[in-house]
Amino acid sequence: MSADIFKKICDARERLRGQAHVTPVMTSRTLNEMVGAEVFLKCENFQRIGAFKFRGAYNAISQLTHEQRKRGIITFSSGNHAQAVALTCKIFDIHATIVMPSMAPASKRTATEGYGAEVVLYDGDVHNRESIATELQSKHGYTMVPPYDDLNVIAGQGTATAELIEQVGALDYLLTPCGGGGLLSGTAVAAKHLAPKCKVIGIEPIGADDANRSFNSKTLQRIEHPDTIADGVRAPSLGKHTFKLILENVDAMGTVSEDAIKDAVRFLFYRMKLVVEPSGAIGVAAILSKTVKVEGRAGIILSGGNFDGEVMRGILS
Secondary structure, rough: EEEEHHHHHHHHHHHHHHOOOOEEOOHHHHHHHOOOOOOEEEEEOOHHHEEEHHHHHHHHHOOOOHHHHHHOOOEEOOHHHHHHHHHHHHHHHHOOOEEOOOOOOOHHHHHHOOOOEEHHHEEEOOHHHHHHOOOOOOOOEEHHHHOOOHHHHHHHHHHHHHHHHHHHOOOOOOEEOOOHHHHHHHHHHHHHHHHHOOOEEEEEEEEHHHHHHHHHHOOOOOOOOOOOOHHOOOOOOOOOHHHHHHHHHOEEOOOOOOOOHHHHHHHHHHHHOOOOOOHHHHHHHHHHHOOOOOOOEEEEOOOOOOOOOHHHHHHHH
């Protein structure tokens, strides 16, 4: 399966050429000294819509048939995938319906609506987002583009790592946030084909460690209503495809505390002048807090930079 996904990643790179940004890689001597390694930060916070999610959404939607596009697109997301689908649908002139939790960051909802999507809000403490989206799909005939458990979405996300290795060369370690596992599984497949000796590590908040539990038990685990400031990784569980790919290609999983996440956001902001959302800072949180020890050359995917000013003020203060 991994070989097929890697072929899809290579095809996705061509499909995304001229559409997705080639995001920069940043380094910090201070960070290197603090962790004892040469660290390369892949800045997907500078991607279109401010997150890596554009890669997967564009790759998936661009391959739909005319009939599938004509029916309209539906998805469910707390924000970054929502924006990615909304922008991609705007590019292709497709109607988009996004099921979003009412507690999603206002900035993400505003951006999603700004791209022209119809937003359907729900109470995350009461209702299940997938069920709502499936009901709407059945009622209106929409085409579903899932946020992570889709092979074309996974392949699109994997292009960030392929791009990173092309930019900086082979890596000894590669850390990435993990929510539903789309980024982590795509990252792992790309890394294992392009830098076979690279150790791929997925990172989650302690309060949302379903993937960690799944990885260690080899049985899919689920956490309803994960408790973390990192809204981008609040998926209740890995998907069928992402779970299999993670078991096949990921070397280890780790967790970080809420305080460690906030410390990482502050470090990136004050020391590197980078605006990174809590979900995107999880990899940096892992090495700064020594949860994960890296050496040699280490890559980290900064997955996004979208969050409300109120949240940012709270963290920076």
